[in-house]
Amino acid sequence: MNRRDFLQAAAILVAGNSVLPPGIALSQEQSAFLAAQPSYIDQHELTFFSKGQRNAITTASEVIIPRTDTPGAIDAGTPRFIELLVSDWFTDEERAPFMAGLADLLERAGGDFAALAPAGQLALFEALEEEASDSSWYSLGNIFRVWDFEAPFICQLKELTVLGFFLSKVGATQVLRDNPMGRFDGDVPLGPDDASYNASPTLPTRKYFYQVTDRS
Amino acid sequence: MKETQFDAIVVGSGISGGWAAKELAEKGLKVLVLERGRDIRHARDYLGEHAGTWQMPYYGLPDRELVAREYPIQGDEPAFSHATLQYWNKDRENPYIRNEEKPFKWVRADMVGGRSVMWGRQTYRFAEQDFRANEQDGHGIPWPVRYDDIAPWYSYVEKFAGISGEARGFKQLPDSEFLPPMDYFAIEKTALARIAEKLPEVTPTIGRVAILTQNHMGRAACHYCGPCERGCSSGSYFSSQSSTLPAAQATGNMTLLSDMVVTQLEHDETGRRITAVSAVNTRTRERVRFSSKLVFLCASTVASTQLMLNSASDKHPAGLSNQSGALGHYLMDHAMIRHIGLMVDNVNSYYEGERPNGLYIPRFRNNFGQDEDADFVRGFGYQCMPLRMDWQSFFNRKGFGADYKDALIRPQPFWIWALGGFMECLPYRENKVFLDKQRTDRFGVPLVSTEFSWGENELAMARDTAVQAARIYRAAGALYWQLAGEDELSEGGQGIHEMGTARMGHDPKESVLNQYNQAHEVDNLFVTDGSFMTSAACVNPSLTYMAFTARAVDYAVKRLNEGALS
Numbered sequence: 001m002n003r004r005d006f007l008q009a010a011a012i013l014v015a016g017n018s019v020l021p022p023g024i025a026l027s028q029e030q031s032a033f034l035a036a037q038p039s040y041i042d043q044h045e046l047t048f049f050s051k052g053q054r055n056a057i058t059t060a061s062e063v064i065i066p067r068t069d070t071p072g073a074i075d076a077g078t079p080r081f082i083e084l085l086v087s088d089w090f091t092d093e094e095r096a097p098f099m100a101g102l103a104d105l106l107e108r109a110g111g112d113f114a115a116l117a118p119a120g121q122l123a124l125f126e127a128l129e130e131e132a133s134d135s136s137w138y139s140l141g142n143i144f145r146v147w148d149f150e151a152p153f154i155c156q157l158k159e160l161t162v163l164g165f166f167l168s169k170v171g172a173t174q175v176l177r178d179n180p181m182g183r184f185d186g187d188v189p190l191g192p193d194d195a196s197y198n199a200s201p202t203l204p205t206r207k208y209f210y211q212v213t214d215r216s
Numbered sequence: 217m218k219e220t221q222f223d224a225i226v227v228g229s230g231i232s233g234g235w236a237a238k239e240l241a242e243k244g245l246k247v248l249v250l251e252r253g254r255d256i257r258h259a260r261d262y263l264g265e266h267a268g269t270w271q272m273p274y275y276g277l278p279d280r281e282l283v284a285r286e287y288p289i290q291g292d293e294p295a296f297s298h299a300t301l302q303y304w305n306k307d308r309e310n311p312y313i314r315n316e317e318k319p320f321k322w323v324r325a326d327m328v329g330g331r332s333v334m335w336g337r338q339t340y341r342f343a344e345q346d347f348r349a350n351e352q353d354g355h356g357i358p359w360p361v362r363y364d365d366i367a368p369w370y371s372y373v374e375k376f377a378g379i380s381g382e383a384r385g386f387k388q389l390p391d392s393e394f395l396p397p398m399d400y401f402a403i404e405k406t407a408l409a410r411i412a413e414k415l416p417e418v419t420p421t422i423g424r425v426a427i428l429t430q431n432h433m434g435r436a437a438c439h440y441c442g443p444c445e446r447g448c449s450s451g452s453y454f455s456s457q458s459s460t461l462p463a464a465q466a467t468g469n470m471t472l473l474s475d476m477v478v479t480q481l482e483h484d485e486t487g488r489r490i491t492a493v494s495a496v497n498t499r500t501r502e503r504v505r506f507s508s509k510l511v512f513l514c515a516s517t518v519a520s521t522q523l524m525l526n527s528a529s530d531k532h533p534a535g536l537s538n539q540s541g542a543l544g545h546y547l548m549d550h551a552m553i554r555h556i557g558l559m560v561d562n563v564n565s566y567y568e569g570e571r572p573n574g575l576y577i578p579r580f581r582n583n584f585g586q587d588e589d590a591d592f593v594r595g596f597g598y599q600c601m602p603l604r605m606d607w608q609s610f611f612n613r614k615g616f617g618a619d620y621k622d623a624l625i626r627p628q629p630f631w632i633w634a635l636g637g638f639m640e641c642l643p644y645r646e647n648k649v650f651l652d653k654q655r656t657d658r659f660g661v662p663l664v665s666t667e668f669s670w671g672e673n674e675l676a677m678a679r680d681t682a683v684q685a686a687r688i689y690r691a692a693g694a695l696y697w698q699l700a701g702e703d704e705l706s707e708g709g710q711g712i713h714e715m716g717t718a719r720m721g722h723d724p725k726e727s728v729l730n731q732y733n734q735a736h737e738v739d740n741l742f743v744t745d746g747s748f749m750t751s752a753a754c755v756n757p758s759l760t761y762m763a764f765t766a767r768a769v770d771y772a773v774k775r776l777n778e779g780a781l782s
Contacts, residue, residue, distance in 0.1 A: 037271045065621045072621075081275065089274050125616050133614075143609050146278060155612070162611040162624065167275035172268060175625060176607075184440045184569035187402035187562075194566065196606035196627045199276070200268045201442030201570045 039169050041080040048087035056106055056113040057082050057157075063121050064161040073161055076171045081164030082157075094149045101153020128154040172198035222248040222471070224510040225493050227478045227523070229253075230330025232745040232761045233514035234456030234464070235373065239769035240512070241469035248471045248506055249464075250495055252515075253327040255474035256302070258457040262447025264299025272298040289314075293323060295334045295445035303327055303334055303445075312518070313652055313665040320547070320649075320668035321709035322518055328474050329457035330516070331712065334445040337426045337453050337572070338599065339379050340755035341370050341390045345584060349640075350751050353593045356546065356643040357721045359750045360731035363390070369763040376463075377454040377762065378432040380573075381424035389578040389597075389755070396429045397422045398573050401602050402565035403631045407692035414691040417580045418684075420600065423573040426454035426759075435459070442570030453572075475499050479661050480527050481511065481741070487531025488739050489781075496659045509781060510740050510772055514765070517547075517746040518649050521717040522664045524728075524743075525651050537728050537735035543718055544650050546643035547666075548752040550711035551674045553637045553704060555685040557694035559602075563629040566604070574601040577635075577688070579754055581680065592676035596639040596754045598685070603632045630695070635688065637681030640754040642673050643716055647708070668708030678702040713757050715746030733768035740781045742768050 049057060061073035061082060073079070086098055108124060109116055116124065132152035136142055137159075148155070165171040172178075179197040223245035226236045233249060240247045269276045276298060283291030290296055290304040305324035312322050325331045344363040351358040367390070374393040383391040400408070400422065411418050427444070430437050435451035435458060444453050451458035464470040475498045482492040482505075490511045495504050513520040521544050525535040535543045579595035581587055607624035615623070647669065651662040670678075682699040689697040708714075721727025724736035733748050735741040744765040746757060775781050 037267065039270045040273055040275055041270070064616050066617055068618050068621065070625075085274065085277075089277065089280075122616060129614055129616075137612055138614065139612075141609075142612055146280070159611060162607065163275060163277070166607055166624070167269040169268060169270040172270060179442070179570055180568050181439045181441050182569065184399050184438075184567070184571045186399045186404070186567050186571070187565050188568050190564050190566035190627065194627075195625045196604070198269065199608065 041077045044084055046083050049083050053102060059114040061161045064158055065165050070175045071170050073165050076165050076168040078161055078164035082160045085160060098156055222246050222508040225506055225508040226512045226514055228515035229328050229456050231332045231758050232765045234460030235762050235765040236512040236514050236769055237464040237470055238460040239766050241464040241467040243773045246469050250476040250478055251328050251474045252477040256327045259449035262449055264446040265449055266441055267299050299446045313663050315667045318667040318669045319707050320666035321707050323712045329455055332455040333447055333457055338756040339424050339426045339759040341392060342753050342760055343388050343390055346753035349594060356751050357726050360720055360722045366763050369767040373762040373766055377426050378428045379424055379426055380429040382421050384421050386578050388583050392424060398571055401567060402562040403559055403602050404575055406561045410693050411691045418577055418688055420575045420577045423576045425573045428452050440569030444572045477659055478523060479659055490741050513743040514745045517714045517717055518664055520743055520745055520747050521649050526661055537737040540726050543728050545645045545648045546716045546719055547647040547649060547668060548641045548643055548716040549708050550713045551639040551641055551670055552706040552711050553678050553681055553700045555635045555699050557633045557689040557697040559631045559633055560695050574599050592673045594640040596637050596677055596681055599636040599638060601634050605632055635685045638754055639674055639677045641752050642671055644671055649717055675702045678705050715749035718743050718747035719750045720748045732771040733764055742772055744768050
């Protein structure tokens, strides 16, 4: 039984029984709450980026995580996540260097990143990454933090893309997978093509080791 | 002002309050439970349960603006997330005073069931050496209770709560009444076999946890979804919401009022009997008085102490039952520190289900006597958790496109095995809570002020947790380990095991409560949250609060029926 089946079964049980068996007991309110809860990225209008900026970010996210035999960044709505985070989650001080980085990307792309040939897009990204290679963003273990606002634009863009992809519904359930509920088995074989479980039950690892707020 | 009569009033509905309510109601007393938080309904109001990351604002990244504005204290708790937001105390609304030189973190819930809805669920018995430690090394005062006094009460609460674990016969960690244990990860079995061979004194066992591994008392076995703190609609872990409050409700003897902050206790002219409990409704601001034959304070250590201090009178000039001057002092918590090791065994083994529990390494230092090489008294245990590393730890690498994506999809070929040291904290008089002389809260109650710092003993122990962790990692065959220094010790209160500010003892000149959690100087007042604790041991304390609460109710009702408390 996967997570979705579990929820559906629970909803049916709740609908069909006024007295619930011991076991699954998701409530009407809960089922309604979960079923009615659209993805975060579908709850908000996009109003921040210009059309050119949005095109660039959309293309860029797909360069970082393309569609292969599984969905890619655009399929997962990653560009929407990036725009929402930059506009709503970044503070003014945090946003400014990111927007400067985006402007620089557009300029180096001759004004339209999306219009570059794929090889040109990749070459430009690799050049940006080469320039950024001294950044501590690449240090092993530099993940137990909320965000690295000192990191170069290309690094922040990659991190936004990765989060917006693997935490999305598409990325979490069609590329990664739900950890099945119902029992715990501490030793099941891991096949060479098996994906990791998604972060829904655990929340980001960064939370486990790192305190997420600065009390000051 | 309204006035209503009950047999017993219980202040607080968390772990201790839930038990007091259940036991009192089952003995036929008319019980009023007063809870300062809002009402939530079991199961139906666990709105974050089973939510996907994509359903949370910012996909689960913290709402930094909200945290800074409303939850500056609570917001960095591991259990704090969008999925649990509704459970936490709003720090701006209900503040306390931190001394930034001696910071103490007061973690608070704000709903019916209190922190029992979000607790860590680890349940361990104290051992005889824990009850004897104070008199043996001279820190603190002697416990007025021995292991044999409380053992039957441990059994009593365990049979109801449902504790899963392995019976191992450890003298320093007595077995509970166990449901079947949870399974091990393969990587744990590997580590355990190596440790058993090389470090026989280190004896890891599966975490003892108030989570059901089979159906029990009308509650369902765990379905291993993972984040218990969001609430569990199948009632698979023990909480007041899932367990004790429904039992109390079923008797027909309990009245539970939410949104009620108790502000003061009043006594008769002798000072030996509480006659009224004053409360204020947090929504309507209506002031109410209730009276009863018995009063049980279960508001949590800091809040119960605040209430006793704020009930000072001519008969109790320094606060209720405080001729000793101990009330508010000897605040303790468990000092925590986390070491990290990397293991490359069992990389082709994965798992199914999220096990909401780790391993436990019971105390192996200073057991039954002082170790020659130990520059500290008492001891510590480790709570250990394996984590399979994935994209979250390795996205900050070079590359783009299909190769980058593929590398992030699969689990990384190693495990992190974290060893969390949990250390006993000694009772120090200067670690304390007290009332601020100027500032009051929105109901006119003086704010609680806190001062806390670890002593030399805890710092020495923290260093030893690193020395011993290195031995354990080496024995377990870890590839690499990173040890935390004493500067990475948790802040006081972060263990959420605050206790000791109304300690029990034989002598009213040095303690606030007697061995039955009864106030030395107020006959019908019982305090059964963590404030009664005379020492902390190194194990999670909630099970001990449960056992002492049940025992205190048994005693109180017997005395009441004998006519001794009226």
